[in-house]
Amino acid sequence: MVKTERIRYIFKTFWDTFGGYKRQILLMSGLGFMGSITEGIGIGSMIPLLSLAGGSSAAGTDVLSQAIQKAFLFLHLPFTIKFILIGIFLMFLLRTVFIFLSNYVTALIVNDFQLNMRKRLFALTLGSRWEYLAKQKMGHLEQSLTTIVDTGPHIFKQMSSLLMLSFALLVYTVLAMNVSVIATLGSLGLVVVSFLILKPLFYRTRAASKETEVWYRDIAHHINQTMIGIKSIKAGAAENAFLTKADQLFTKYKKLDLRLTIINAFIGALSKPLSILFILLLFVFFYKIQGFEYPSFIVIVYAIYRIFNYSEGIQHEVNKLNTTVPYLNSLQDFESDVRKQQEADKGQGQFKFNRAIEFKNVFFNYEGGREVLNGLGFQISKGETIGLIGPSGAGKTTIVDLLLRLYQPKTGEILVDGIDVSLISMREWRKQIGYVPQDPFLLNDSIANNIKFYNPAITDVKMREAATLAQSIDFIESQPQGFETVVGDRGVLLSGGQRQRIVLAKILAQSPKILILDEATNALDAESEQAIKQTIKQLHGKMTIIIIAHRPSTVVDVGRILVLNQGRIVEEGKPATILSDKTSYFYKMYQAGIYGLN
Ligand SMILES: Nc1ncnc2c1ncn2[C@@H]1O[C@H](COP(=O)(O)OP(=O)(O)OP(=O)(O)O)[C@@H](O)[C@H]1O
Ligand SMILES: [Mg+2]
Numbered sequence: 288m289v290k291t292e293r294i295r296y297i298f299k300t301f302w303d304t305f306g307g308y309k310r311q312i313l314l315m316s317g318l319g320f321m322g323s324i325t326e327g328i329g330i331g332s333m334i335p336l337l338s339l340a341g342g343s344s345a346a347g348t349d350v351l352s353q354a355i356q357k358a359f360l361f362l363h364l365p366f367t368i369k370f371i372l373i374g375i376f377l378m379f380l381l382r383t384v385f386i387f388l389s390n391y392v393t394a395l396i397v398n399d400f401q402l403n404m405r406k407r408l409f410a411l412t413l414g415s416r417w418e419y420l421a422k423q424k425m426g427h428l429e430q431s432l433t434t435i436v437d438t439g440p441h442i443f444k445q446m447s448s449l450l451m452l453s454f455a456l457l458v459y460t461v462l463a464m465n466v467s468v469i470a471t472l473g474s475l476g477l478v479v480v481s482f483l484i485l486k487p488l489f490y491r492t493r494a495a496s497k498e499t500e501v502w503y504r505d506i507a508h509h510i511n512q513t514m515i516g517i518k519s520i521k522a523g524a525a526e527n528a529f530l531t532k533a534d535q536l537f538t539k540y541k542k543l544d545l546r547l548t549i550i551n552a553f554i555g556a557l558s559k560p561l562s563i564l565f566i567l568l569l570f571v572f573f574y575k576i577q578g579f580e581y582p583s584f585i586v587i588v589y590a591i592y593r594i595f596n597y598s599e600g601i602q603h604e605v606n607k608l609n610t611t612v613p614y615l616n617s618l619q620d621f622e623s624d625v626r627k628q629q630e631a632d633k634g635q636g637q638f639k640f641n642r643a644i645e646f647k648n649v650f651f652n653y654e655g656g657r658e659v660l661n662g663l664g665f666q667i668s669k670g671e672t673i674g675l676i677g678p679s680g681a682g683k684t685t686i687v688d689l690l691l692r693l694y695q696p697k698t699g700e701i702l703v704d705g706i707d708v709s710l711i712s713m714r715e716w717r718k719q720i721g722y723v724p725q726d727p728f729l730l731n732d733s734i735a736n737n738i739k740f741y742n743p744a745i746t747d748v749k750m751r752e753a754a755t756l757a758q759s760i761d762f763i764e765s766q767p768q769g770f771e772t773v774v775g776d777r778g779v780l781l782s783g784g785q786r787q788r789i790v791l792a793k794i795l796a797q798s799p800k801i802l803i804l805d806e807a808t809n810a811l812d813a814e815s816e817q818a819i820k821q822t823i824k825q826l827h828g829k830m831t832i833i834i835i836a837h838r839p840s841t842v843v844d845v846g847r848i849l850v851l852n853q854g855r856i857v858e859e860g861k862p863a864t865i866l867s868d869k870t871s872y873f874y875k876m877y878q879a880g881i882y883g884l885n
Contacts, residue, residue, distance in 0.1 A: 297608055300615060301446050308396050315392040319451040322385035327458035329378035336371045337582030341677040351465045392449040400440045405432055411625045417693040426511035430504045431621050439615035449604045456597040463590035466583045470569055474591045477565055478598040485554055489606055492550050496610035497545045500617055506536045562595035632713040640800055642704045643668045649699035653714035659685050661854030672832040674842025677851030683835045687803055691720060721799030724805040727790035730780035734763055735770040738793045745796050753796035759788035782809045804833045839877040848873055
């Protein structure tokens with residue numbers, strides 16, 4: 288019972304996945320079927336061939352031999368050894384062509400499917416909400432798009448070989464029946480019995496593969512984490528912990544893999560002696576009971592040997608299907624997950640920003656977390672330079688994430704010129720905001736390509752301008768390769784400050800309408816910070832600028848300061864004005880900064 292459900296499930300999975308290829312599947316099956324038929328005729332022709340060779344003047348008495356003789360008559364061909372030999376050769380030649388074409392169609396379908404699946408999953412992943420992406424494990428996506436996408440669709444190849452094997456089995460069964468019905472039924476019975484004996488092993492294979500698939504992804508994740516954290520790992524001499532964890536993962540994987548291999552080998556090994564035993568019994572049966580006709584005997588022994596072979600092949604394929612299905616399922620689950628997480632963009636409107644951005648009574652909490660923003664309200668006029676400060680964890684970056692529409696407010700609105708930002712096209716919106724994050728990202732590529740990250744069409748003049756504005760031109764030009772210097776993975780070959788200034792340059796090269804610097808100067812020395820402040824001064828009025836900072840010195844000469852605490856703005860005003868209030872948060876931070884406490 289369970290088994291039929293399982294088989295139905297495999298077929299359903301197959302059909303859900305490949306149902307779109309009906310015509311090709313039909314073609315592949317047709318070709319495979321023709322391949323088997325021609326092979327059957329070729330082998331069947333051995334009986335008349337051997338009969339004639341044995342000195343008999345006619346073909347065998349069996350139906351097939353008679354039919355072949357009639358076919359020769361019909362085609363006006365002499366029924367001689369020479370022509371039968373030619374016929375057999377032609378049949379096998381045809382068979383080869385049919386089977387090749389059938390495999391070719393199969394390969395086309397599988398590769399087409401893999402390509403589309405890869406493209407689809409990659410696009411869907413990029414299109415999903417940040418909230419979902421932020422929780423994904425590193426390495427899992429890589430694994431899905433590389434190995435799993437390679438393995439999963441093999442279900443098609445296996446299904447196709449299953450079909451071919453079934454055709455072949457059918458043809459050899461007919462061939463064997465043609466000689467002796469009893470012997471054929473006997474061998475088919477034995478096939479069923481061996482299938483039943485091996486059934487528990489199939490279940491084991493499936494369970495082990497399921498586990499292997501999960502383990503595979505965990506290994507990818509661990510390797511990925513290790514590589515990302517490699518500097519911290521080495522710096523803290525923490526290699527052992529990572530090695531131990533890797534050891535555990537690798538060892539467990541090895542055990543699972545070994546178990547799979549052994550089960551498969553066992554299944555293969557068990558069926559060989561059974562088939563030899565049966566052929567020996569067959570010999571006794573023909574010798575003692577059926578009356579011995581040499582040509583028929585040879586053909587039926589061969590046919591039954593093939594029946595065993597093909598049944599074994601079928602078992603093997605079913606077993607392989609069991610190992611593949613979890614991979615395909617994992618892809619399907621991934622796809623359906625990621626489809627549910629697509630970033631909804633109802634906005635059609637053009638980006639227009641002429642007056643002000645406003646956060647109006649915004650409440651926000653991360654899933655399952657406490658309230659981060661608590662009725663937050665503030666306005667930023669076009670062209671203003673704002674300093675946003677507040678204790679760590681106050682929600683400063685969260686405000687930026689909401690502004691970038693990576694998250695939506697739970698209640699309240701974010702308005703631009705009085706219009707809800709969600710009505711503006713998301714791509715348009717994001718393109719106008721230049722964001723230098725707390726943990727800047729660089730490609731392992733040249734400085735030039737990093738500055739042109741958002742738009743490869745940026746001219747070299749514009750690139751140099753941006754680099755100059757970001758106060759990075761001097762150090763770039765002092766590099767041996769200048770703008771062609773490669774920065775290493777995530778920019779590891781540069782200093783923290785250099786990295787930040789290149790990120791700033793890549794943002795400025797975009798000429799955004801709104802510029803957000805999230806702790807962008809925290810890795811800079813006082814002199815570079817001063818230089819960046821100079822940049823900001825130059826940009827003043829040309830862009831709307833939000834500077835998030837811990838160090839009050841960074842924001843002391845902005846137009847207006849917003850102090851965030853407990854999810855609300857608790858202080859607001861010109862820096863000098865807030866500083867004159869000695870009880871203010873800003874004043875205390877400023878004092879601490881001056882006395883080197885910050
Ligand atoms: N993706 C997230 N999922 C769940 N909670 C988060 C997430 N990001 C931030 N938080 C939580 O939200 C709160 C505000 O975080 P946020 O990053 O906005 O603080 P911040 O003011 O930028 O702090 P800092 O000055 O240290 O950068 C923190 O308590 C943080 O733990
Ligand atoms: Mg932050």
